[in-house]
Amino acid sequence: MPRGEGTAPREGPIDPGGFEVEDAGLGLHAYVYDIGSYHFNWHEELELLTIVRGEIEVCAGGRARTCTSGEMTLINPHQGHATLALSAGARALAVHFSPHVLEGVTPDWPANRFASMPGDSPRQLSAQARVRAAVAALLLEPVTRAEEAFRLRADFYHMLAGIVEAFPLTEPGVTRARHDSGNAVIAKVCAHLEQHFTERITLAQLSRIGGYNESYLSELFTRTIGMSAFDYLGRLRVRAAARQLAETRDRISDVALANGFPDAKALDTAFRRWFDKSPSAYRRHIATGPAAAEIAVVDAGFKKRFVPRADDDVRRLLTDWYEIVRSPRRRSAELAGLRTRADQLADAAADLARRLNRLEQ
Missing domain, CATH: 2.60.120.10 (Jelly Rolls)
Incomplete structure (x- = not known):
């Protein structure tokens, strides 16, 4: 996983x-x-x-x-x-x-x-x-x-x-449940999130990738991974933004947009949530x-x-x-x-x- x-x-x-x-x-x-x-x-x-x-x-x-x-x-x-x-x-x-x-x-x-x-x-x-x-x-x-x-x-x-x-x-x-039949599906969804986290992603898109309806996919993701798909997506964006902030002199607004945040304020909110x-x-x-x-x-x-x-x-x-x-x-x-x-x-x-x-x- x-x-x-x-x-x-x-x-x-x-x-x-x-x-x-x-x-x-x-x-x-x-x-x-x-x-x-x-x-x-x-x-x-x-x-x-x-x-x-x-x-x-x-x-x-x-x-x-x-x-x-x-x-x-x-x-x-x-x-x-x-x-x-x-x-x-x-x-x-x-x-x-x-x-x-x-x-x-x-x-x-x-x-x-x-x-x-x-x-x-x-x-x-x-x-x-x-x-x-x-x-x-x-x-x-x-x-x-x-x-x-x-x-x-x-x-x-x-x-x-x-x-x-x-x-x-x-x-x-x-409490995470084991879903042997669903692991491959969730791995596929996670791979999509990791490759496309800079883009706008909807539950409908993930549902099509996983082959389940939105409600069941959302429940399966949370029970298998231990967090929701959008919590996982948010972590991917924060992780990449933190590296870009450390490694470049790009403007914070540009860092936000490059990593899937709608604006600098959204990045600021997410950053404060994790790093205070x-x-x-x-x-x-x-x-x-x-x-x-x-x-x-x-x-x-x-x-x-x-x-x-x-x-x-x-x-x-x-x-x-x-x-x-x-x-x-x-x-x-x-x-x-x-x-x-x-x-x-x-x-x-x-x-x-x-x-x-x-x-x-």
Whole structure:
């Protein structure tokens, strides 16, 4: 089924030299990457976004907030979202995973969806620390052997347990039905929307393309994709407009018309809905903001490569996240190992003493 920009399945193996890991069975793909301008997208997976460095504006579900190192946002399936660097060198850690891992385990899912922000009770703050530790464990070492794959899955489920505890399941969810016979039809409709989003599109046109009456097609689209056809169309237009605003100096009115909006006011309304700022404010930030010098460079290679494992700053931070939670457990294990070794040495010493006694007799 259709996916938003930047979420297509990767081609070929992951780069073992980068902070990146995946597990197809879990629908897991985790990586550390540099933040630039808005790359508005949506996808079927859940996504946990954790700030690694700098200040980043995170827009999710039409709400924008400024996040700093260690702060987390949980993005629900098909929730429109984007990030924007507010300081130079801004980086984040993203963990995508299949929502199916929650089915049958979390009773309120998917009737309710997760809040984007974690709770702030002592228990939830403790859970956040455990989530960061598990996420760090996922990425600190590459998976190259079978036993490491089992370790990765254990770390993943530790992360999942922390997420369920830290993020309230209180917001109404979107229940999507499976329509195997309708998937091909909806895929065809989505392909038409993606190819013709700059044009005027009516439900009657989509009905003819899909081969169903307007009412049934509208219902089928919403139940299959999780949003209406015109919500999907609006996202396509906003996504393209955001890229054009970042990459060109075209007038905002021209950007609006080039991407299917009737005028600049309509673009302004849609832009504020998703990003809580006007197109002109967004363009000013890209041109003159603290991260302006880096944004174009980051955008040119956005998610084409990830932060390398040789980056000492990222490794130190991930190690800190891991050690805060896991160090008492690690010290306990090391102490047990030392005691075992001491017992072995004591036994060896006693055996040597017995041998010496026999030789002296």
